[in-house]
Amino acid sequence: MSARGRARTRHVVATREELPPGQRKIVKIGKREIGVFNVNGELKAIANICPHHQAPLCLGPQTGEIKANGVGNYLYDREDEIIRCPWHSFEFDLNTGRCLPVPDLYRVAVYPAEWEDGHAVVYV
Numbered sequence: 001m002s003a004r005g006r007a008r009t010r011h012v013v014a015t016r017e018e019l020p021p022g023q024r025k026i027v028k029i030g031k032r033e034i035g036v037f038n039v040n041g042e043l044k045a046i047a048n049i050c051p052h053h054q055a056p057l058c059l060g061p062q063t064g065e066i067k068a069n070g071v072g073n074y075l076y077d078r079e080d081e082i083i084r085c086p087w088h089s090f091e092f093d094l095n096t097g098r099c100l101p102v103p104d105l106y107r108v109a110v111y112p113a114e115w116e117d118g119h120a121v122v123y124v
């Protein structure tokens with residue numbers, strides 16, 4: 001049972017060969033479209049719908065996070081852990097679903113995902 005009291009169901013969505021590091025696969029589970037990403041060997045699963053204007057979020061480019069700690073002093077970090085919406089470029093954290101510029105306004109659903117016996121498994 002999840003924290004909200006609803007049991008999640010297990011879905012095998014890809015083999016390890018279909019989803020090497022740096023790749024993604026968009027799958028349909030029931031009425032949901034979910035993007036499954038291999039980020040440096042770790043699986044991330046996120047709803048394929050942007051909460052801003054409902055773009056297919058998981059078709060956007062994967063990127064990292066740019067942080068500034070002073071004028072002209074930038075740090076590029078967390079390579080491939082961020083997805084940028086293809087329509088208006090809002091960026092979302094693949095770990096939490098939170099929108100980087102406005103985390104309290106926009107958030108997208110994330111799902112537990114892991115490797116099991118060479119298969120990518122998502123719990124919905």
Ligand code: FES
Pocket residue numbers: 050051052053054055085086087088089090
């Ligand atoms: S629809 Fe995604 S940022 Fe606008």
